[in-house]
Amino acid sequence: MARGYAAITQERWFSSGAPVGYNHAHIEGAVDAESTKAAGRIVDVEVRANEDGSLSLWGLVRWTSEASARIRSGEFDGFSIEAIPRGEARSKKTGEPLGEWALIGGTLTNEPFVPGMSAVAASETRKTTRTEMHLITLLARPLALRDSATEAEVLSAVQALIDKCAQVDALTESLSTAHEDRDSLREERNGLREWKRERMLDRACADGRISAAERDRYLNAVEKLGEDEANYTYFEGRIPTKEHGSSGNDAPRNADNVPLDLESEVRAEAKRLSEEDGVDPAAAYARAMTTVLSDPTKLAAYEAASTNS
Numbered sequence: 368m369a370r371g372y373a374a375i376t377q378e379r380w381f382s383s384g385a386p387v388g389y390n391h392a393h394i395e396g397a398v399d400a401e402s403t404k405a406a407g408r409i410v411d412v413e414v415r416a417n418e419d420g421s422l423s424l425w426g427l428v429r430w431t432s433e434a435s436a437r438i439r440s441g442e443f444d445g446f447s448i449e450a451i452p453r454g455e456a457r458s459k460k461t462g463e464p465l466g467e468w469a470l471i472g473g474t475l476t477n478e479p480f481v482p483g484m485s486a487v488a489a490s491e492t493r494k495t496t497r498t499e500m501h502l503i504t505l506l507a508r509p510l511a512l513r514d515s516a517t518e519a520e521v522l523s524a525v526q527a528l529i530d531k532c533a534q535v536d537a538l539t540e541s542l543s544t545a546h547e548d549r550d551s552l553r554e555e556r557n558g559l560r561e562w563k564r565e566r567m568l569d570r571a572c573a574d575g576r577i578s579a580a581e582r583d584r585y586l587n588a589v590e591k592l593g594e595d596e597a598n599y600t601y602f603e604g605r606i607p608t609k610e611h612g613s614s615g616n617d618a619p620r621n622a623d624n625v626p627l628d629l630e631s632e633v634r635a636e637a638k639r640l641s642e643e644d645g646v647d648p649a650a651a652y653a654r655a656m657t658t659v660l661s662d663p664t665k666l667a668a669y670e671a672a673s674t675n676s
Contacts, residue, residue, distance in 0.1 A: 368412070368424055368448075368450060368467065368470050369412050369413065369414050369424060370467045371453075371456065371465060371466075371467030371468045371469050371470060372385075372409075372412050372469075372470045374458075374465060374467060374469075375465075375470065375471075378458060378459055378460055380471070383408050383429075384408030384410050384428075384429065385408065385409040385470060385471055385472045385473070386405040386407075386408060386409075386472050387405060387406050387407045387408065387409060387428055387430075387434075387446075387472060387473040387474060388403060388404070388405060388406060388472065388473075388474045388475070389402070389406055389443075389474060389475050389476075390474060390475070390476050391447065391449070391474045391476065392474075393449075394449065405431065406430060406431055406433070406434035406437075406475055407428040407429055407430035407431055407434050408428065409426050409427070409428055409470070409472070409473060410426075410427045410428065410429050411426070411427040412424055412425065412426045412427070412470065413425050413427075423484075424448075426446075428473075434475065434489070437475075438488070438489040439489050443475040443476065443487065444477065444486040445475070445478065445479035445484070445486070446473055446474070446475060446479060446484065446487045447473065447474050447476050447479050447480055447481075448470060448472075448473050448474075449470075449471055449472040449474060450468050450469060450470045450471060451468065451469040451471060452468060453465070453466065453468050456468060456469035475487065564586065567589070567594070568582045568585065568586060571585055571601065572606075574603045574604070575603060575604045575606045575607065576601040576602065576605055577601055577605075578606050581601075581670070585597060585601055588601070600663045600664060600667055601667060605667060605668075605671055606671050629659060629665060629668065632659050632665075633652065633656050633659050634652075634655070635655075636654075636655035636658055636659060637651040637655035637656075638651075640654055640655060
């Protein structure tokens with residue numbers, strides 16, 4: 368019969384499983400919808416060995432809500448099959464003999480034909496079967512209680528667990544709210560930090576400390592050295608502005624727009640490198656320029672002169 372049901376399933380005799388009814392109503396001749404409605408559908412079957420060496424056919428049934436309620440209330444606890452014998456069962460696709468019993472349905476009944484069967488169950492899991500183990504015994508061990516715990520003790524432990532779960536839910540909600548508030552404050556803080564940084568750069572430009580092209584360099588100096596130390600190099604009035612007028616950076620410049628005092632220093636260093644170290648004049652000038660501009664104050668004056676050119 369298990370092999371036959373596999374063949375039936377493969378041929379899709381039933382779109383969602385063989386129907387299970389009530390008290391063989393259809394076989395008894397009933398045709399009205401109420402009497403012949405399905406209590407469930409046989410989803411799958413399997414063969415299991417019994418302790419005495421015999422075999423039993425077990426079925427997995429997807430019950431309707433009405434059938435589940437009637438089973439759980441004890442209205443029905445027996446089951447009978449409805450099947451076509453091997454000699455009469457034929458394939459619906461080929462018309463050839465099926466070669467197996469064809470399980471075409473079942474029925475809930477309180478008078479099953481086969482004795483000794485387990486009571487039908489409307490459980491939530493595939494493997495659940497009815498046993499005589501008391502619910503209190505089942506709950507005692509997971510709740511860390513002794514097996515002999517009274518019903519009152521178990522119920523008290525269950526209620527305590529429910530209360531703890533409620534507290535966890537409340538704490539989880541509070542934590543979620545705190546995280547949202549934290550993220551909002553972090554975003555607000557970052558926005559304020561960005562605003563203050565832009566205002567600082569605007570003020571440095573207005574004070575003539577930097578040009579617009581030097582904002583990133585000045586910001587880097589502030590972040591690494593602090594604003595006071597950065598302002599020592601980028602002094603107020605270093606860059607001419609409308610508010611501050613001309614600054615010391617308006618000193619005479621040569622053709623390359625280098626202030627003449629820096630140019631003199633560079634040429635003197637280049638001459639020394641050429642005469643004392645034998646460096647090529649062009650290379651000596653480049654090395655001298657690097658040496659002189661290694662001084663931050665002189666570098667700032669040179670960059671200011673280049674920006675104003």
